[in-house]
Amino acid sequence: MSEAAKKDWRQPIVDYLCYGILPEDPRRRNDIRRRVPHFISYKDTLYRRSFKGVLLRCLGDEERKSSMYYASINGLAEAFNKTLCNLLNKVVTKSKRDWHERMEEALWAYRITYRTLTQATPCSLSFGVEVVLPLEHQIPFLRLNIQEGLIDEENVELRLAELKALDEKRLEAKKNLECYQVQLSRSFNKKVRLRCFQVGDQVLTVRRPIITSHKSRGKFTPKWDGPYAIQEEYLNGAYKLVDTHGVKIGPINGKFLKKLTLNICDAMGKTHLKEREFLQWNLDAKVLQAYN
Structure with a gap:
């Protein structure tokens, strides 16, 4: 053993x-x-x-503990809760106090809805057969007419054949899901521009809350902070930075960085110049108002 x-x-x-x-x-x-x-x-x-x-x-x-059975790892529980909340918003009243009474209706709608990801309904992937809607009892459908004409033994054989084909149906749904994820990834990657830097390059960083070394100075604060130098490169496009005083920052993703050029330096200098002019004008206005 x-x-x-x-x-x-x-x-x-x-x-x-x-x-x-x-x-x-x-x-x-x-x-x-x-x-x-x-x-x-x-x-x-x-x-x-x-x-x-x-x-x-x-x-x-x-x-x-794997992601297939442990839904909280890969976000399945959060994704389903979001879908369920969207369905409940469509069926509850304005007061939204009857959400617990509408839960069964929302779950029923989710189970019989055709999903684009799997090209099937959740109910068919669970039981191997589509749900019989109440409308099908009022309007004669071919599926019900065929089943009504079968005897018990034939009906059992038909049900066993559906259960045997369930594994194949689930594999096909898994294949459709993988193909959809590949298409979604391709469409997203078309808009992504990779930014590669080397150790020693001078870069600027987007002003974000993750950079707390400088305080905000109002609406005239430039969108980019720096300059910084690339000190170390990590996997998946992350970099560790160091400023002119030796303060280390990061790791920061490369999408929040851009290479420092002379044009950018001139633009940053003009921005700081405008900020100083505005502060001087504001100070002169206050002095004039106090004098009057």
């Missing part, structure tokens, strides 16, 4: 269900005997019986 299997919490339960093997520790042995009636092993996979009788697949520590 490998070390990963020993650390897996499912392995002792599977050993007892399949081979009748119990651990040597008496407490551990009693604990497994007490928990085993709630589990079932089928095709080398452990399932747990829920309160409603549904079999739930048991996950290991690595699967439970």
Whole structure:
């Protein structure tokens, strides 16, 4: 037995269900005997019986913390909550106090809506068949007419065929999702301009809250701060800067930097000159007002 299997919490339960093997520790042995009636092993996979009788697949520590099953890692929970809130805003009243009563309607609309990413509905990817809408009972549809003419055995065979094709349908949806992500990435990368710098280059940085070495001086403050020198280069286009006094700043992404040129130096000098002229004019105005 490998070390990963020993650390897996499912392995002792599977050993007892399949081979009748119990651990040597008496407490551990009693604990497994007490928990085993709630589990079932089928095709080398452990399932747990829920309160409603549904079999739930048991996950290991690595699967439970991976992005596929742990939705908070890759943002799936946040993305779904955002979609759910948008649906609730369309069905709730102005007071928005009945949102809990409209939750089922919003979830129903989400499950039967055709998704562009997967080219399918969430319900069809979960159960292998589309939902029967109430409108289909009022207006005769071909799908319902075919199923009504089947006997029980034929209906069971049709349902089994749909379940067998479910894995293939999910793989196709995954392929469509990957293709859509590639297209989205290409359209985004067309607008991206890479800025590459070398160690020792003189650059300017965008005035952002991450640079707290200088205080803001009002609306005449230039948009770019500097000059700085590239001290170190990191991966993914990040750089570490140092100013004329030796103060280190960063790392900062290269999209917030631009190379220092003579034209930029002249523009910065004119900006500071305008600022000094404005301050002098403001001071003269205050002195004249006090004199009057």
